[in-house]
Amino acid sequence: MNDQPDDHAAAYRPATLLVHAGTERTPYGETSEAMFLTSGFVYDDAEQAEATFLGQATHYQYSRFGNPTVAMFERRMAMLEGAEACRATATGMAAVSSALLSHLKAGDRIVAARALFGSCYWIVATLLPRYGIESVFVDGGDLAAWAEALSVPTACVLLETPSNPMLDIVDMRAVCDMAHQAGAVVVVDNVFATPLLQKPLEFGADVVVYSCTKHIDGQGRVLGGAVLGRKAWIEETLQPFIRNTGPAMSPFNAWVLLKGLETLALRVNAMTRNAETVADFLASAPGVSRVWYPGRADHPQAELAMRQMTDGGTLVTFEVEGGKEAAFRLMNALRLIAVSNNLGDSRSMVTHPATTTHMKIGAEARALLGITDGAIRLSVGLEDVRDLTDDLSRGLALLSAGGHADVVQPGRQAAE
The missing domain is CATH 3.40.640.10 (Type I PLP-dependent aspartate aminotransferase-like (Major domain))
Structure with a gap:
């Protein structure tokens, strides 16, 4: 070889x-x-x-x-x-x-x-x-x-x-x-x-x-x-x-x-542009207490991030008010964004780290890492970003109203 x-x-x-x-x-x-x-x-x-x-x-x-x-x-x-x-x-x-x-x-x-x-x-x-x-x-x-x-x-x-x-x-x-x-x-x-x-x-x-x-x-x-x-x-x-x-x-x-x-360059570039827009949207959305995105100036290490990276990437993490219950209600309300522990996919996906990818490290270790029960990791995909923000808007509106949503499988139309 x-x-x-x-x-x-x-x-x-x-x-x-x-x-x-x-x-x-x-x-x-x-x-x-x-x-x-x-x-x-x-x-x-x-x-x-x-x-x-x-x-x-x-x-x-x-x-x-x-x-x-x-x-x-x-x-x-x-x-x-x-x-x-x-x-x-x-x-x-x-x-x-x-x-x-x-x-x-x-x-x-x-x-x-x-x-x-x-x-x-x-x-x-x-x-x-x-x-x-x-x-x-x-x-x-x-x-x-x-x-x-x-x-x-x-x-x-x-x-x-x-x-x-x-x-x-x-x-x-x-x-x-x-x-x-x-x-x-x-x-x-x-x-x-x-x-x-x-x-x-x-x-x-x-x-x-x-x-x-x-x-x-x-x-x-x-x-x-x-x-x-x-x-x-x-x-x-x-x-x-x-x-x-x-x-x-x-x-x-x-x-x-x-x-x-x-197609990696085409996908990563388009997904990053979408992630920037989604991060900005979430930063001003009601019910969202905090957003982490390396490409935003309010990231705690924004200067270092942009010194090492050429762009902010395709992942956005955000925290909703109300802990695990609120995070689950929001995730279950999404119609387009899938609930999955994968990332970097052409399809947008959300996961709740405290109960999935980082569940087994324990509550004490999660606390040290800042992984709260309200934290959600969002892998932003290739969809039209307006559909992604619309999807998040519906979920956040329902969250603010204190309502519940039926789970709708991604790719299928929800009953209006």
Whole structure:
């Protein structure tokens, strides 16, 4: 497999890379990337097989180790991210767990921002200590807390920025500098920003992870993950772990994700414009006590957010007055916006983090993260933004009136 960008690719801009980067055509000259739905590969002879396993010949061995369709996806992701290499995984959580478990061992220490996706939090708080790895959480926005935690040798740092679900921002440059002084490899979950709106490697990160299920597919079809970084770390640390533990991406999913990448820039740009409008609408809406959106001047870390990101992104978090009961009434009143714990989709979706994505971290941890019972995470999609604000208006009006609504499945007309 060739992890190096094509010689001419450096001259192309992201939108072009999303369509063309990493493509490898067969002798048939297909326009769309070929899908290699095969578990194994045939050798010319026994000597070639031996040489391949010895690393003396380049030949695909088994789709758990590498596959031509998956390799095209990996090359395209690497060129887009500006990374030396990429490995694809079956899911986003496989990307996170593989990045951490391939690097850490018993006796090591990890420092993580407290504001993490629920499953990432569980890995750091519950799984890693089972293997004798010390886990330390800090407030991601508190540089003094980072400095204290990183004043002793540390093997790994994990953070996500913007964070899920409260859209907290971490100063990547400052944290990466401190982490490297402590000897740590910095892993950044860049799912909310996407590779188009933020480049963690440019701020000193060593490894970037994605749930490709989100914006990269962005159409609710397949699962996938990606780990990107320096070629030496990918090949010497990550690849042996992936090869021998098996969190491989299927060739079919890789092909779908390649198709998703082709429209990523169009979708993210349109969804971001919609999110800006929705955030502004919610900020002045009755019944909404607070709005978090990195692109708004009233975000607590607006200056830092726009220093690291080129735009505000597709996620808006807001809090309604009245706690869980009010949040549920609003969500159940929506006719267009679906109730779903997914995000980054072409369809707009809302979720209640306290009872879904962050339920299992516990009330105390949620309180530290500012996840109240009235907080709702909204992933803004590609619909006409006027229909989205109309949908929210109806729900908020009903909320203000203290009424109840029948649940109406998205895509179906409600009775007037």
